[in-house]
Amino acid sequence: MPDQTLALDIDSLEGPLGQRVYTALRNKILDMTFEPGMVLRKGALCEHLGVSRSPVAEALGRLSSDGLVDIIPQSATRVSQFSVSELREESFLREAVEVAAVAKVAKERTEEQLTKLTRNLRLQGLLIDDQDYQGFFEADVDFHHMILEFTGYPKVVLAAGQMSLQLRRARMLLLPEPGRPADAMADHHAILNAINVQDPDAARAAMSAHLRQLIKRIIPLERQHPTYFRHV
């Protein structure tokens, strides 16, 4: 397939060029369109996007500090591969932050926040009934996002997203398993219940147990997609 253009990076975004290039590349990497290990040729990117090397270099630099790209000094730059240890670390960090967040939300939750979470959980049930697993996935993401938001700490939301980028990317490789959405929803129910009765410790425990399911399912991916992983 000599057509390596792999879908067009559109400049329908807004902001400075460097920002737009960064966002476009980031999205492609996070949704696994750009596969781990793929070489990013700077010249080709410049030509394909119709911009000069400056914004591309800036974007690649930021992606590098995000850990999404490995820059080999005078040689090449490629989409970073997964490493099990790195995914474990991100899982640890994500759990630390989300557990602390849910505890705070459980303590201070308002009725409105409770209503929104309850509504989301009911939606999850409907989507499972309809077997709309893509929709459930999005509702799942929303559920966690709402809890982070309800801390009232906008920077916490950003930090949580930033510190688990590899995890987010690896999650795209997970295949749908039969009973999984229902199990996840049961976890969510336990979390919401703890928030409802304002029991921070129960919320912590429920969130912790829930998040540990993800890394357990991600670890075996190394055997299924060996080329996506770095075997150090």
Next chain:
Amino acid sequence: MPDQTLALDIDSLEGPLGQRVYTALRNKILDMTFEPGMVLRKGALCEHLGVSRSPVAEALGRLSSDGLVDIIPQSATRVSQFSVSELREESFLREAVEVAAVAKVAKERTEEQLTKLTRNLRLQGLLIDDQDYQGFFEADVDFHHMILEFTGYPKVVLAAGQMSLQLRRARMLLLPEPGRPADAMADHHAILNAINVQDPDAARAAMSAHLRQLIKRIIPLERQHPTYFRHV
């Protein structure tokens, strides 16, 4: 004082120019040599450092994504000011990560790790006896750093440092208080004791209580240094 050269940024560092400029500026900002609100003139920096605009622009870009400088789009770039809400958020994040870290360490600590922490705590006592508060400050930082390291998660150490940069900077404004080092050491003793007896919950509680002291002391700084704070 027209001598705005404010101490020379030395190129005694190693690595690429951009990295050196970044590190030099970062250090100056973190140790409060460059005060919050100060305008960073790119041209002056280039001339003073004897480098071109490229590495300086790269360094400022990285500092901007670190939140240490504010770049006003086609106008100027200045050292970022503190904001109480931002400091609260960083304190929350730091507590989330360090509490999770100390719980893990308490569960899995080795004898060697215990020995190193114990040795550090004894050093803290000696430094307090000698009234070497600068030395105590460094031992304090080491103590927390060691706990993060002992998780075995190198990325956690980096993330913890990266997410509390403003906190680290604001801490420089704190004036030495008479009984404070002794109190801090008592907290450290409680933390170490929980690690010793491998009680994760006690370690969590002790670390949490300890870290909440810092933000309590930082909040009042807004009244003492109003020009350093952003009053949104």
Next chain:
DNA sequence: AAGCGTAAACTAACATGCCACTTAAAGGAC
């Protein structure tokens, strides 16, 4: 004297040229 409009000075952002270094493949020697 006060208010307004204009122009000059500064900036960030982007484009481009250059160089030193790494890498890999092509070609020659054995």
Next chain:
DNA sequence: GTCCTTTAAGTGGCATGTTAGTTTACGCTT
């Protein structure tokens, strides 16, 4: 056929020219 050498392509890093936008300050008008 194998090994070594060399050469060409690609890259990161730095310098510099150009452009567009913002701010400031000066001077003109009223």
